Amino acid sequence: MSWTLLRGTLHQNRVSIFWFSFGLVLYSWMMTWFYPEIGGNEYAELVETMPAEVLAIFGGTEVSFASLGGYFQTEYLGLMWMVIVASALIIYSAKAFAGEIAEGTMEFVLSQPVSRARLAITRIAVMVGYSLALAAASFVPIMVFGPKYDIDLPWDTFWTLFAFGLLFMLAVGGFTLMLSAIFRGAGKPGAIAAGVLVVLWIADLVSNFSEAAELFDPTNIVSYWQPGKIINGDPVDAAAWWLYGGVALVSAVAAVVVFRRRDAA
Amino acid sequence: MDVISTSGLTKYYGKARGVEDLTMAVPQGAVYGFLGPNGAGKTTTIRCLLGMLKPTAGSSSVLGERVTLDGAALRRRIGYVAGEVRLYEKETGRWHLDYVAGFRGTKGPLTAELLERFDLDPSRRVKELSKGNKQKLALILGMAHDPELLILDEPTSGLDPLNQEAVYSVIEERVAAGRTVFLSSHVLSEVERVCDKVGIIRSGRLVAEEGVKSLLGKRLREVEVTFADPVEASLLGELPGVDSVVAVSDQSLAARVRGDAIDGVLKRIASRKVSDIRIQHASLEDVFLEFYRGDDATHANDEGGEVR
Numbered sequence: 001m002s003w004t005l006l007r008g009t010l011h012q013n014r015v016s017i018f019w020f021s022f023g024l025v026l027y028s029w030m031m032t033w034f035y036p037e038i039g040g041n042e043y044a045e046l047v048e049t050m051p052a053e054v055l056a057i058f059g060g061t062e063v064s065f066a067s068l069g070g071y072f073q074t075e076y077l078g079l080m081w082m083v084i085v086a087s088a089l090i091i092y093s094a095k096a097f098a099g100e101i102a103e104g105t106m107e108f109v110l111s112q113p114v115s116r117a118r119l120a121i122t123r124i125a126v127m128v129g130y131s132l133a134l135a136a137a138s139f140v141p142i143m144v145f146g147p148k149y150d151i152d153l154p155w156d157t158f159w160t161l162f163a164f165g166l167l168f169m170l171a172v173g174g175f176t177l178m179l180s181a182i183f184r185g186a187g188k189p190g191a192i193a194a195g196v197l198v199v200l201w202i203a204d205l206v207s208n209f210s211e212a213a214e215l216f217d218p219t220n221i222v223s224y225w226q227p228g229k230i231i232n233g234d235p236v237d238a239a240a241w242w243l244y245g246g247v248a249l250v251s252a253v254a255a256v257v258v259f260r261r262r263d264a265a
Numbered sequence: 266m267d268v269i270s271t272s273g274l275t276k277y278y279g280k281a282r283g284v285e286d287l288t289m290a291v292p293q294g295a296v297y298g299f300l301g302p303n304g305a306g307k308t309t310t311i312r313c314l315l316g317m318l319k320p321t322a323g324s325s326s327v328l329g330e331r332v333t334l335d336g337a338a339l340r341r342r343i344g345y346v347a348g349e350v351r352l353y354e355k356e357t358g359r360w361h362l363d364y365v366a367g368f369r370g371t372k373g374p375l376t377a378e379l380l381e382r383f384d385l386d387p388s389r390r391v392k393e394l395s396k397g398n399k400q401k402l403a404l405i406l407g408m409a410h411d412p413e414l415l416i417l418d419e420p421t422s423g424l425d426p427l428n429q430e431a432v433y434s435v436i437e438e439r440v441a442a443g444r445t446v447f448l449s450s451h452v453l454s455e456v457e458r459v460c461d462k463v464g465i466i467r468s469g470r471l472v473a474e475e476g477v478k479s480l481l482g483k484r485l486r487e488v489e490v491t492f493a494d495p496v497e498a499s500l501l502g503e504l505p506g507v508d509s510v511v512a513v514s515d516q517s518l519a520a521r522v523r524g525d526a527i528d529g530v531l532k533r534i535a536s537r538k539v540s541d542i543r544i545q546h547a548s549l550e551d552v553f554l555e556f557y558r559g560d561d562a563t564h565a566n567d568e569g570g571e572v573r
Binding site for chain 1: 312315316317318319334335337338340341343345347349351352353355356360364365367368369406407
């Protein structure tokens with residue numbers, strides 16, 4: 001890894017890292033603050049008047065709305081959180097290789113004495129750091145502000161949520177980095193990564209009503225993201241850990257291998 | 266010792282030709298001008314030499330090391346200024362200088378001197394800089410660490426004459442200190458000013474490699490002269506080294522004159538009463554077209570250079 005490149009890459013992405021993290025802190029704090037007002041049984045009665053299809057969109061079919069996990073999954077950590085963190089990581093990762101090659105700045109970097117492998121590993125390290133910042137911004141405020149609003153999340157639940165959320169982000173970021181190492185220009189890898197997530201989300205949605213769409217489930221990273229269950233104390237399927245970890249690792253390795261062999265100007 | 270050597274270097278982008286079967290050598294301490302019109306393959310060749318592009322065929326070595334896509338150690342010894350300067354728009358010149366110093370482990374020994382000579386304020390963001398100032402910054406970034414080999418892709422593009430002269434001076438000083446310069450250009454005056462030897466690339470192929478003196482001997486001039494009295498085209502047409510004489514009017518002739526033939530032409534013109542005269546150098550591209558059009562055969566030129 002190159003420390004100069006690491007500092008430089010963090011510096012160039014400082015604005016987006018700050019605003020996405022700051023936004024997630026505010027969102028988490030706001031959702032924690034609202035819980036005593038709109039959570040619990042009254043909230044469940046209100047939500048359950050909605051059509052099942054609408055509830056499914058927000059991930060509200062897997063957990064009880066009366067529970068803390070059901071509240072957070074439906075209002076925040078289900079669809080909205082995925083959209084926010086996926087946007088942040090896709091924007092960064094798509095630009096990391098393909099965007100810089102198209103913009104010409106990769107030519108400047110590669111004219112310096114830094115190997116392609118070190119460059120690729122550093123860009124992956126920044127993606128990991130970015131994901132850590134987003135995970136901390138998402139979940140730490142719930143622990144910090146929670147006790148003031150009748151939310152007492154056990155530490156082991158917090159760490160499971162943190163680790164599983166982080167791994168979800170690494171899978172999305174790693175997959176996009178792999179696409180970025182293949183293409184030229186940030187548009188294509190960004191669009192493909194976003195498109196795959198939308199397709200998986202639709203498959204997850206449809207699988208609530210149709211068995212045909214369950215075909216995707218074993219490899220659907222969207223289906224496995226059930227933060228409500230974690231908050232309610234349920235364990236995460238081992239298959240989910242393996243899937244997220246596998247996608248993140250294989251994609252990251254593939255990104256390094258492809259970037260080392262491709263034309264980079 | 267050759268600082269740069271290529272053997273059958275070929276690069277295709279899919280079916281599109283970048284450079285084809287390029288074999289050349291640049292000796293140590295030389296200023297080698299790599300000439301050709303836009304799209305000829307100059308930048309592709311440079312990017313292959315820097316390991317940014319993977320050749321379709323052939324090989325190249327720089328500073329005695331075979332060029333690979335991962336040649337970080339080799340790039341430590343090279344300074345590169347891209348033809349189209351692309352830097353981080355939101356960052357300042359100072360940030361870029363520190364960034365490069367971080368990669369190279371030391372602040373470039375020539376940084377302060379070059380900033381002063383090019384009169385550049387490094388505190389401004391790149392997006393606030395004019396094209397010329399961006400070019401200056403790129404030159405400083407490429408040259409500040411005093412590399413053994415300088416690869417410059419059209420280095421004076423966008424610079425005013427004073428700064429062009431500063432670039433030429435720096436190049437001459439580096440060469441005097443034993444460095445080697447590989448310079449791509451399509452500006453004949455630039456080549457005349459600084460290069461010892463030139464390679465001419467056309468449609469991806471090296472069509473000629475020769476000394477600058479020889480190239481200048483082949484330079485074309487376009488002469489347009491208006492006489493006080495009517496003249497025949499044969500007045501100039503019968504002279505050696507004069508091509509395509511056109512009678513613009515009864516009293517005006519336009520002709521293309523090769524190299525040293527200009528002396529005889531001027532003497533012939535002076536034998537008549539002249540009302541007006543205009544002489545301009547043909548572009549380097551015209552020189553290429555004039556001397557190398559359709560000439561794919563290899564033959565030796567008058568200075569021992571080679572035309573392929």
